[in-house]
Amino acid sequence: MIAIVPASEDAGRRNLLLLVQLRWLAVAGQLATILAVQFAFGVALPILPMFAMLGLLIGLNLVQLLAERRRPVTNGQLLAALLIDIAALSVQLYLSGGATNPFAGLFLLQVALGSILLRPWSGWLLVVVTSASFAALTVEYRPLSLSPGMESALSLPHLIGNWFNFTLAAVLIVLFVTRIARNLSERDARLAAMRQQAAEAEHIVRMGLLASGAAHELGTPLASVSVALGDWAREPAIRGDPALAAEVEDMRAEVARCKDILSGILLASGEVTGQAPERTTLRRFLTEIVARWDRVHPGLVTLDDALGADRAIVADRALAQALTNVLDNAVEAGARHIAVEARRDGETLTLAVRDDGAGVPPAILTHLGKPYQSSKNRRGAGLGLFLATNVLRVLGGTLTLSNRAGGGAEAVFRLPLAALSLEDAP
Known part of the structure; x- marks a missing residue:
């Protein structure tokens, strides 16, 4: 050892x-x-x-x-x-x-x-x-x-002059050497941060390549399952049984959701999926994210809309997935209620996600943005916050995470609206 x-x-x-x-x-x-x-x-x-x-x-x-x-x-x-x-x-x-x-x-x-x-x-x-x-x-x-x-x-004046000369030299040595050492330390810290960001970017590229390959591989079997479920839905035995018909419809909805997620992965990795970038508004974009998540976890999330005047944007799949990851983490922490507050602070969009769960362990708060930092013991856990942090970084924003005084956690997204806005938007 x-x-x-x-x-x-x-x-x-x-x-x-x-x-x-x-x-x-x-x-x-x-x-x-x-x-x-x-x-x-x-x-x-x-x-x-x-x-x-x-x-x-x-x-x-x-x-x-x-x-x-x-x-x-x-x-x-x-x-x-x-x-x-x-x-x-x-x-x-x-x-x-x-x-x-x-x-x-x-x-x-x-x-x-x-x-x-x-x-x-x-x-x-x-x-x-x-x-x-x-x-x-x-x-x-x-x-x-x-x-x-x-x-x-x-003479005594000569000795006193020597002492003064020595003291002045000693003060100047400490003053300038400590400043130089501090400057070198700050430079090393900046270089370390740049190396860390480069390593994280390389990690994201590798993950993107892996996710892109997996998305291509999963596309064909999902399409086959979707066709099979469509055939089942037309079978008389299933159409005549409301319970079976409802289950088949639920499965078709879940398969469609998986295909949508795979399309988002391909789009985020820069590959063409046959879909044009979606033009929408900021309010509709956020409302659809929360509504889509609420269909899977009904009754847990509320949206507090403080956006004011709406604004035309291009729907960013990566941002939507980052917000979804934070909501999923809140549920896994035992939250029974999640509040999403959306507001505009000038030209900055702020999204605050507050929950009443068990909070965030100190180790995760300390290493926010690092991969595989998780309280879950399953393989591959801990990538949600890592991806969310880097999505915000690419968009020119930040993600902060903290524990609330009354219990639970708060995640705050801040990003410039210019990163989402259409070029001809007011």
Whole structure:
């Protein structure tokens, strides 16, 4: 069994390993510098406490390498590691000349790392800590005993200027690095959204090809069944039995409905079905959708018409199927009453479908528009909302889904009327 590590946890571990590697380099660099200053330049340093600090850094590295394998690495852990590095550098500088030591500028490395690896507030905290440490080292440190040829005196105003210069550089680093990181994050999010939409579009194309093929395959047997039922309806034995005649008529109606659905699938996939696009009005289009669904589920749905003046449109089969899918989902959620409100908000058509069912599970609300997100356990479930969302997207609209405070769910379609209107419509 392969364990899948979340991307955030993997990034935290890689960042921790990066800090560990940098600390090894810091330990090696400090060791080389201490030995060179002590023995090559003859400057007396407090060797034991400085070596003790290097030992603490080595121990911290070993502890972090062991802890990294056991639990996820958090922002707090990375922040603590950088604060320890700052404290260790402060001690080493205190023992070797304080702010007069040319290596005091290494504080900026911690600030730069924090602004890249940590959350923004953590980066600003490092600015405060390093600035305070630099300021303290300008007045409190262990002076070095230098030979006459190496001595130099830095005035207090010069040290204060160095501190101000350091603080300004640290602020600018955090300010611009965090902005650049945010811009890159937003760009990556946009690219991820575009890749997701491309994947969904490819998924829809595959589904369309499959549905188109299935529609062609089902057309012939449905036509045969329709002819057979027509022959049965003319049989004297069936015509003389009202119950049988009613059942045959019901079957003919259901077959006709299946043929109509298949014609809609072929039309939505861009294939010619022998039927011209249907010119109708907005009110008639919505009324027929609700009436057709009501014939299958009598007494469950009502239409609240708040459209105002009617408008000529071309009947969109895909939109009709999307609305039907939402109504079917409401019934499957146990709804006993469904209200469809249709209204015009300027040039926007708004359809609100409210039901008194069991509501929508949080997982579906979170992943609205993703395929196969369903509370039903049957194969292929979860495509209704996916198709409805993408139908609205193609038409330039949106679909929002929410749970109502008093129970049940609400689905709201919003789309521009221009997507349905005739070119010569007012």
